[in-house]
Every structure is written in C-alpha cells, then in structure tokens.
Amino acid sequence: MNKFLGYLYIVLLNILAPFVAVIYVLWFLLSARRGLLKNLNKELKERFVAYNVDGFEGCIWVHASSAGEVLAIKQFLALINQNFPNRKILVTTTTALGKKIAKDKLNNLHNIKTIIAPLDFAPLIYRFTKIFKPHALIIIEKELWPNMILGAKSSGSKVILANANMSARSFKKYKLVKPMFKILFSKVDGASFQNKAVQSRFKELGLTTKKQKVLGNIKYDNLEESPKTLDILKILNWQDKQILTCGSTHQQEEEIIFKATQNLNLKTIIAPRHLERLPSITKNLQEIGLNFALLSQVQAKIIGKEPQVLIADKIGYLSSLYDMSNICFVGGTIADKGGHNLLEPAILGKPLIFGKNTYNLKDIAKDLEKNGAKIVDKNNFETTIKNINSNSADKIKQTALKYKGVSKKSVNFIKEIIK
Numbered sequence: 001m002n003k004f005l006g007y008l009y010i011v012l013l014n015i016l017a018p019f020v021a022v023i024y025v026l027w028f029l030l031s032a033r034r035g036l037l038k039n040l041n042k043e044l045k046e047r048f049v050a051y052n053v054d055g056f057e058g059c060i061w062v063h064a065s066s067a068g069e070v071l072a073i074k075q076f077l078a079l080i081n082q083n084f085p086n087r088k089i090l091v092t093t094t095t096a097l098g099k100k101i102a103k104d105k106l107n108n109l110h111n112i113k114t115i116i117a118p119l120d121f122a123p124l125i126y127r128f129t130k131i132f133k134p135h136a137l138i139i140i141e142k143e144l145w146p147n148m149i150l151g152a153k154s155s156g157s158k159v160i161l162a163n164a165n166m167s168a169r170s171f172k173k174y175k176l177v178k179p180m181f182k183i184l185f186s187k188v189d190g191a192s193f194q195n196k197a198v199q200s201r202f203k204e205l206g207l208t209t210k211k212q213k214v215l216g217n218i219k220y221d222n223l224e225e226s227p228k229t230l231d232i233l234k235i236l237n238w239q240d241k242q243i244l245t246c247g248s249t250h251q252q253e254e255e256i257i258f259k260a261t262q263n264l265n266l267k268t269i270i271a272p273r274h275l276e277r278l279p280s281i282t283k284n285l286q287e288i289g290l291n292f293a294l295l296s297q298v299q300a301k302i303i304g305k306e307p308q309v310l311i312a313d314k315i316g317y318l319s320s321l322y323d324m325s326n327i328c329f330v331g332g333t334i335a336d337k338g339g340h341n342l343l344e345p346a347i348l349g350k351p352l353i354f355g356k357n358t359y360n361l362k363d364i365a366k367d368l369e370k371n372g373a374k375i376v377d378k379n380n381f382e383t384t385i386k387n388i389n390s391n392s393a394d395k396i397k398q399t400a401l402k403y404k405g406v407s408k409k410s411v412n413f414i415k416e417i418i419k
Helices: 001-028 038-048 067-073 074-083 094-104 122-132 146-154 168-185 195-205 218-222 251-264 274-288 295-299 318-323 359-370 381-386 388-400 408-415
Strands: 060-062 089-093 112-116 136-139 158-164 191-193 210-215 243-249 269-273 293-294 307-311 327-328 352-354
Touching: 001 146, 001 168, 001 327, 038 112, 060 067, 060 074, 060 359, 067 074, 067 089, 067 094, 067 218, 074 089, 074 408, 089 094, 089 191, 089 352, 094 112, 122 146, 136 146, 146 158, 146 168, 158 195, 158 218, 158 408, 168 195, 191 408, 218 408, 243 251, 243 318, 251 269, 251 274, 251 381, 269 274, 274 307, 293 295, 295 307, 352 381, 359 388
Parallel strands: 060 089, 060 136, 089 112, 136 158, 158 191, 191 210, 243 269, 243 327, 269 307, 293 307, 327 352
Antiparallel strands: none
C-alpha cells in the first residue's frame, strides 16, 4: 500500500508540474524578485531541453541549486575534475544566476559544461538523460527532485547525495509524503551528510544504502582566511571609523541595523541576501535620511557625500567586506530564516554577533557562542555592539578552522561508489 501511495504521489506531481510552473512564474512577476525573469525567453530553451549536445555522454552530472551552492562547491568540483580526468562534468543549476556564477567561477576547469536544469517533469528528464547518458548524478545539499532521481537511475546512472542537508522544517513536510521518499531513497547508491541530525532525518524517510557517512559541510572549505583586500576605506573616508558589516541580510534585520547605524554613529556595510531587493533598500535609506553608496560606485570612484551605509550590490566580495570591519553580523538569524554562513566572518577572527534563529546550523552556532560570539535581537542589538569585546576573536577563528577539509573527504567517498 505504501509503495502504491509513493508512486501515486509521483504521478500527481507530474500531472501538476505544468500548472505549478505557470503559477510560479506569475508569482515572480508580481513579487519584488520579478527582475529574475528578465531573461525568461532564453531560459525556457534550457528548462524545456530544447537543444542537442554532443560529446557529453557518460558525464558526471552535478546538480546544485543556486549561486550560493555553486560557489560553495568550487573546490569540490575541482577535485572531481582532478580525480575523474576521463569523465566530462555537467553542472546544472536551478537558477539562471547560478548558471552565470558557475560559468564565471569554473572556467579554469577542463571538460565542464554548465546549463540550467530541466523542469522536474518526467518527459523532460527523460529527454535530458537520453542526451547526456550520465554515468553518475551527484545531488548537492537538498535538491531532492523526484523525476531527476528516478530518471537518472532508470538511465543506468549512479545516484549520490553529497553534502546532504535537510532542515527540521522540511523534514516535517516530507514526512507527509514519506512513501514517495522511500521510493526515491531506494534509488540512492551513496550519501554524505553535513551532520548526524540530517543523516537521521534521511534514514527515517527511508534511506537504507550502506554507503553513507557524516562528513561535514563542503562549503566551509571555501572559507578565506586572507581574502582579497578592498582598497576603498580611503575613498569612503572611513579610516579609523568603527565599521559594522552585515552579511546576507533580510528586511526585518535591516530595519534594526539602520536604526543602530543612526543611534551609534556607525559606518555600516550591508550585503543583502537577495540583490533584487536593492531598490527597496535604497528607498528605505532615503526615507530615513541615511547617506549611502553602492560598492560598484565606490570601486569606480563615483561617490559624493561621505556615506553612512555601503551596500554590496555585487556578489563575491563578502569575505573582503567582513575583513575590513570591526564587528560582523550574519543575517537570516534575527529574521526567521535559519541562519546563513556564520563561519565566513568567524574564520577572519572578527567579533561576531547573530540572532537566535540558527536552526540550519545549530551545532556551529552553539560552538561559536561557547567561544565568544554574541546572540542579539532587536532589543539588545545596540547594547551588544557598544559592549563588544574583541578578546574572543581568536577563539572564534580557531573554532571556524575546525570545519574545513570536507571536499577531499567527500570526493574520496564518491570514488568508493563510482569508478
């Protein structure tokens, strides 16, 4: 009965997929993120597999969701490239920005192709696997698309979950369709997990492969201890000023940050989680009377009155921005998003603050808090900054260093599964 239900869910997903895709596009068109659809016509060709590709049969297919995941697995992909020299690598992403970042950041690797993943609709996946005939599918983090897994397996591909992650919230939802996941996970040949809690969630949903290990998080191998210096303090006239850098921020957090900027006379850098929110951020700053500049303008030396806020309107500079600051705040932690990368500023040996909503990286948050990081909310944000102590910065850095080295372990694990 459970198996029947599982396949019924998959059939229903395929029936609903075209309608969901239309609703999703309409939602984007009406949202603040509608700018992401500006190249929709170009994307449709790839999402509907309206192309032919020669020479990539038998490739290793690596699927990552977004720009962040692509950046996180850069070292991992380089090791895959190095350890499987006779295999071409196909990298698919769910977003167009992810594809762009992959092309920009992976251009030094040979035999690699980047493309937007097809919609998870059985006929499209069938055509996709017929074109590429992948030797193995490596799914990064939490991209558990049913037709992708079933289609790859039915084409003769090994299916591996690498750097697997599943939040407690997702787990609760997935349990409602556990029969489907039991079918999907029966097709998995191996899995590596970010932590034991994640592994237990996959097991409870039906993962039974004997080839599974808890290895940690691949993305922490990209932590930069000495990021490239951004020579912009003089242009900003921020020499010897107290600088608060806030990474991956959300609207709720920015309201608190901008209030602190005014009340404490701080110089503040924000790197919004979603750059398409830039117009609403600049409008908000204008309304509350805070002078601001964009990073792109400062780098081009196009700047007027000394700004109180610098907005990172470009991806790839966050470590450098953290490095030039006195205090770092990581977003998605006051806003209920589960937390973003806490170790990126920690490894630089910076005083670190973040909110209590760190359920996506609970163990790391506890580890950092135990070694000197401070928990903040809207009520104590300013007080914590005023009383911050830099004596714990080195302990915070040593804590972060413990989390590196996972890419090599992951590739060695994959080599046990595919030849």
